Amino acid sequence: MASPNSISFGGDILAPIVRAAIAPAWARWERSPYLKHLRALRNTQFQPRDVILGAQWEALRKILLHGYEQTTYYRERFDEAGVNPRELDSVDDLLRVPLLTKADLRERPGAMVALPFRGIPLHVNKTSGSTGVSVQVKYDEITGQLRRAMTLRSDEWSRWRLGERVAAVWGNPEYVQRGWRGRLRNVLLERATYLDTLKMDESAMRRFADTLRRRPPSLLFGHAHSLYLFARFLRFGGDVPFRPKGIISSAMVLHDWEREVIEDVFGTPVTNRYGCEEVSLIACECEQHNGLHVNADGVFVEIIRADGSPAQSGERGAVVVTDLVNYAMPMIRYQIGDMATATDRECGCGRGLPLIERVEGRIADYVVTPTGEMISGISLTENFAMLIPGLVQLQIVQETASQFVFRIVRGADFGDESLQVLEKLVRERFGCGVEYECDFVDRILPEPSGKYRFCVSKVPNPFSSVASSVSK
Numbered sequence: 001m002a003s004p005n006s007i008s009f010g011g012d013i014l015a016p017i018v019r020a021a022i023a024p025a026w027a028r029w030e031r032s033p034y035l036k037h038l039r040a041l042r043n044t045q046f047q048p049r050d051v052i053l054g055a056q057w058e059a060l061r062k063i064l065l066h067g068y069e070q071t072t073y074y075r076e077r078f079d080e081a082g083v084n085p086r087e088l089d090s091v092d093d094l095l096r097v098p099l100l101t102k103a104d105l106r107e108r109p110g111a112m113v114a115l116p117f118r119g120i121p122l123h124v125n126k127t128s129g130s131t132g133v134s135v136q137v138k139y140d141e142i143t144g145q146l147r148r149a150m151t152l153r154s155d156e157w158s159r160w161r162l163g164e165r166v167a168a169v170w171g172n173p174e175y176v177q178r179g180w181r182g183r184l185r186n187v188l189l190e191r192a193t194y195l196d197t198l199k200m201d202e203s204a205m206r207r208f209a210d211t212l213r214r215r216p217p218s219l220l221f222g223h224a225h226s227l228y229l230f231a232r233f234l235r236f237g238g239d240v241p242f243r244p245k246g247i248i249s250s251a252m253v254l255h256d257w258e259r260e261v262i263e264d265v266f267g268t269p270v271t272n273r274y275g276c277e278e279v280s281l282i283a284c285e286c287e288q289h290n291g292l293h294v295n296a297d298g299v300f301v302e303i304i305r306a307d308g309s310p311a312q313s314g315e316r317g318a319v320v321v322t323d324l325v326n327y328a329m330p331m332i333r334y335q336i337g338d339m340a341t342a343t344d345r346e347c348g349c350g351r352g353l354p355l356i357e358r359v360e361g362r363i364a365d366y367v368v369t370p371t372g373e374m375i376s377g378i379s380l381t382e383n384f385a386m387l388i389p390g391l392v393q394l395q396i397v398q399e400t401a402s403q404f405v406f407r408i409v410r411g412a413d414f415g416d417e418s419l420q421v422l423e424k425l426v427r428e429r430f431g432c433g434v435e436y437e438c439d440f441v442d443r444i445l446p447e448p449s450g451k452y453r454f455c456v457s458k459v460p461n462p463f464s465s466v467a468s469s470v471s472k
């Protein structure tokens with residue numbers, strides 16, 4: 001929809017100055033090595049896959065040994081399981097290493113901090129607790145600067161370049177909490193304009209659009225659904241005031257129908273990124289938008305079946321991630337609670353970084369039908385949203401195996417036909433023994449983190465029970 005009359009990105013004379021002078025000077029002042037890391041990472045991403053996987057495996061062995069030798073938690077867990085990290089030679093050995101769950105993290109965080117890091121100041125990342133369990137992960141400054149560089153490398157895959165303006169549709173801008181230094185840094189270095197997702201009403205979106213008209217951003221960044229809502233707002237107004245070089249969707253699963261609207265409105269491809277507070281960046285799409293490249297310098301990703309064995313290429317499974325850089329509080333075989341599809345494809349972009357085919361959403365968001373079939377909440381909401389006329393927003397809540405609530409935001413053309421289609425879809429998808437009710441609301445509210453949840457299942461599935469039993 002971005003028309004030729006749209007104001008495109010341009011006239012940003014400060015960007016090359018930030019890139020060449022302000023950012024390096026600021027990094028020297030902060031004594032931060034992140035720009036040096038970034039230069040190295042730009043090169044290593046194009047190494048052959050076997051070189052990258054070899055280095056990743058060595059980093060994995062190193063962090064396992066460190067966890068075993070320097071934390072009481074992993075020492076106990078590995079001994080109980082009969083695992084000696086010095087003898088880790090193959091994926092089969094790795095599968096014997098116990099999984100780490102959110103419950104473990106909540107129960108014994110102190111025992112997971114490595115001995116050399118006890119008593120020194122550490123950063124803390126908290127998760128929002130959207131699946132009912134809020135956890136905290138500590139990390140040191142060295143890890144923070146490495147992560148900063150790894151995130152910037154993936155930012156650049158969107159075609160944005162360091163120093164260029166950013167528009168962020170995000171909750172709780174971090175710079176505000178850092179006082180005047182944070183504000184100065186934002187003006188001179190990060191150059192981000194924020195739309196707070198927790199106050200995202202029409203007038204806030206209009207003000208945001210007006211600001212971006214005056215100072216067009218090179219990158220639009222945000223939660224998938226918030227980007228979609230903003231794109232839809234601009235489409236209704238018939239005026240898209242800027243056209244970014246890149247768009248990064250992060251922190252939530254990006255639905256295909258959201259991607260279509262965002263790309264159509266801005267005339268720019270969306271770069272889908274996957275990460276979490278606990279380990280930061282996990283994977284990100286490159287310019288080819290065909291699968292997500294694993295951030296192999298920072299994490300080791302496994303996709304496993306319900307019985308704990310590795311999923312094959314093309315198969316869906318639970319995501320398990322080991323953080324390769326956080327030595328302060330090692331995160332070893334952490335079960336994030338998400339599902340993804342594995343692949344051993346290589347990408348045509350020339351990067352040797354391995355791929356994840358698709359991120360499928362949270363395990364807790366899977367609906368389990370009365371016959372035991374698992375249906376991804378993402379595909380369900382996508383399917384319903386496409387087929388039901390007049391549906392603006394939908395949240396599916398599975399209360400029990402046979403009871404559902406559909407929270408629906410109606411558009412002008414929502415009517416009897418919409419309800420008939422809904423009835424038909426419910427019978428097709430879940431069978432005749434299922435009861436449901438419709439709850440018509442003005443808005444589906446985001447969670448405190450600013451993220452939206454479109455499918456909530458209160459029924460456990462094979463992956464949720466395996467995750468907890470393996471870890472006990």
Ligand SMILES: [Zn+2]
Pocket residue numbers: 286287288293347348349350351
């Ligand atoms: Zn690629």
